[in-house]
Amino acid sequence: MATHREVMAFVATCLLFLIATVSCKRKVTTQLNYMCDVPECKTGVNGSFPNLVYVRAQEESDVLHYAISTIHIPTILVIHTRGDANSKLNVDWEKLIVEDEFTNDSISVSDPKTVVYSYAVVFTKLHEYNDTADAADLNSYPAWNSTERVVRDFDNFEWMEASTVKGEENAFVFNSTMLVNSTNDMFGHDAPRNYTPSLSFTFRVFDEQSRESSLPHLLYNENVTQFDFTLDNFMPSFSMSRFAVELAIISQSQKEDMSIEETKSIDDEYTPGVFRITNLKARPKDQANGAFVQWKPVCYQDSPRSRSVATSVQKYALGDIKNVTSLLKSSLAYAYFSDVLFSDSMNSATTNVSFGLSKDGSYTKTNYTSWTASVGHGNPPIDKVSLLVIGVISAGLGIPVIIIVFGGIFVCIRKQRKKSYRHLQDVSSSYPQNGVST
Numbered sequence: 001m002a003t004h005r006e007v008m009a010f011v012a013t014c015l016l017f018l019i020a021t022v023s024c025k026r027k028v029t030t031q032l033n034y035m036c037d038v039p040e041c042k043t044g045v046n047g048s049f050p051n052l053v054y055v056r057a058q059e060e061s062d063v064l065h066y067a068i069s070t071i072h073i074p075t076i077l078v079i080h081t082r083g084d085a086n087s088k089l090n091v092d093w094e095k096l097i098v099e100d101e102f103t104n105d106s107i108s109v110s111d112p113k114t115v116v117y118s119y120a121v122v123f124t125k126l127h128e129y130n131d132t133a134d135a136a137d138l139n140s141y142p143a144w145n146s147t148e149r150v151v152r153d154f155d156n157f158e159w160m161e162a163s164t165v166k167g168e169e170n171a172f173v174f175n176s177t178m179l180v181n182s183t184n185d186m187f188g189h190d191a192p193r194n195y196t197p198s199l200s201f202t203f204r205v206f207d208e209q210s211r212e213s214s215l216p217h218l219l220y221n222e223n224v225t226q227f228d229f230t231l232d233n234f235m236p237s238f239s240m241s242r243f244a245v246e247l248a249i250i251s252q253s254q255k256e257d258m259s260i261e262e263t264k265s266i267d268d269e270y271t272p273g274v275f276r277i278t279n280l281k282a283r284p285k286d287q288a289n290g291a292f293v294q295w296k297p298v299c300y301q302d303s304p305r306s307r308s309v310a311t312s313v314q315k316y317a318l319g320d321i322k323n324v325t326s327l328l329k330s331s332l333a334y335a336y337f338s339d340v341l342f343s344d345s346m347n348s349a350t351t352n353v354s355f356g357l358s359k360d361g362s363y364t365k366t367n368y369t370s371w372t373a374s375v376g377h378g379n380p381p382i383d384k385v386s387l388l389v390i391g392v393i394s395a396g397l398g399i400p401v402i403i404i405v406f407g408g409i410f411v412c413i414r415k416q417r418k419k420s421y422r423h424l425q426d427v428s429s430s431y432p433q434n435g436v437s438t
C-alpha cells in the first residue's frame, strides 16, 4: 500500500509543480524613457543620458512597476500595487531631469493606496584597491591609506543611451564610458576621456520561473529582475587592482535588522564547483513580504563565461546608509520616497561585494570582471535537485528495487505454484486410486 501512496504523492507534486509554473506568468511590457516629454531624453544632459526603463509586470490586478534608471545614480526601484489593473507609474520628467536635486513626488503611482510594498536597490560606489598582499579582501587594507585606493561615486559616471539586448526580450543594457572626472584619481589629475563603454549594467525582467541560460544559471521567477555588472577594459589604477561594488537596499517596512548570509547550495548541476549562494534579506522575519538580493559567490574574468575563467565573490557585513545619504538623495528611490526614505517607516542597509580570489591574477590579469545577481521580493529562490537528477537517481535506485520486487513476486508465485502443484499431487495421491485399478 505504501508504494501506492508514494505514487499518489509523486503525481500530486508533479501537478502542483505544473500549476505553479503555469499560473505565475505575468504580462510584461517595457518602455525606455517612458512618457518622456523633455528634450534631454534624446540629447542627454552634459553627455550623459537619463535612461529610465519602465517595466510593468502584470497579473490581473497585481502589478509590479520597475523603474530602472541611471538618472544621477544607477537604481532599481520596484513598486508593487494590488487592486487596480490599470495602475501605472507617473513620471514628472521636468522635475527628474531639469532640476538638480530631486524634489519629492517626481515619481509616483496612479493610486498610492494600492501600494502593497516598495523597495529599491541603489548602486552607490565603485571601490578599487591595490591588493599588494594578494588577500582579495577589501577590509585588509586601512581605509586611510588612500594612495592604494580609489573610490568612485556612481553618480559621477556618464551613461550612453540605454539599448535593448539583441535577441532577448525585456533585457536592457546601460553602458558607461568613463568618469566625468575622478576626484580621487591617484595621479591627482583627470582620467582621460574614453568613449568606448567600459562599465555596464544589464537588466533582465522575467515573466515566469526558470533559470538564466548563461552561467552561473541563477534561478529566477516572475518577481525577480537580474542584473549583470561588467567591467570590460575599465582602466585599472594599480598593477594589482581589485574592485568592489557598494550597494544600498531600501525596503518599505518597520525597522528590523536585515541579514546577509551565505548558505550551502546543492546546485552543482548548473554551476559546477559552486556550492554556495548568498542572500541579502530585507525582512528576514517576514521575508515572504520582503525584498532580497541574491547571488552566487562567483564572477568571471573573461567572456564567454566558463568554469575556467571563474573567480570568487566576497560578501561583507551590512552597514548603515548614513555614509551614503547624499548619494541616495540623488537616486530614483528618493524621487519616489522623498524624505520618508530616511524615516522610521523604511528599513535600509548598505554592503560591499568584492570580486576576486587570492592567486587569480587580480583584475589586471584580463581587465575584465562580470558578476550577476538577482533583485526581487518574497523568499529568494532555492536551488532544488532538478527533475532530471531525480529521474536519474530514481532510475538508479529504482531498477534494483524493481528487480527485487518483481524477483520477489516471481519467486513467491513460483513457490505458490509449486505448493499448489504439490498440494494437488498430495490431494490426488491421497485419493484411493480406484479409478486406475478399476
Ligand SMILES: *[C@@H]1O[C@H](CO)[C@@H](O)[C@H](O)[C@H]1NC(C)=O
Residues within 6 Å of the ligand: 130, 131, 132, 133, 237, 238, 239, 240
Ligand atoms: C600596487 O601594488 C604592487 C604590488 O605590491 C606594486 O608593485 C605597485 O607599485 C603598487 N602601486 C601601483 C600604483 O600599482
Ligand SMILES: *[C@@H]1O[C@H](CO)[C@@H](O)[C@H](O)[C@H]1NC(C)=O
Residues within 6 Å of the ligand: 127, 138, 139, 143, 246, 316, 317, 318, 319, 320, 350, 351, 352
Ligand atoms: C565598503 O568598503 C569601503 C572600503 O573598504 C568602506 O569604506 C565602506 O565603509 C564599506 N561599506 C560598507 C557598507 O561596509
Ligand SMILES: *[C@@H]1O[C@H](CO)[C@@H](O)[C@H](O)[C@H]1NC(C)=O
Residues within 6 Å of the ligand: 235, 236, 364, 365, 366, 367
Ligand atoms: C590592463 O590594463 C592596464 C592599464 O591599461 C595595462 O597595463 C595591462 O596590460 C592590461 N592588461 C591586459 C591583460 O590587457
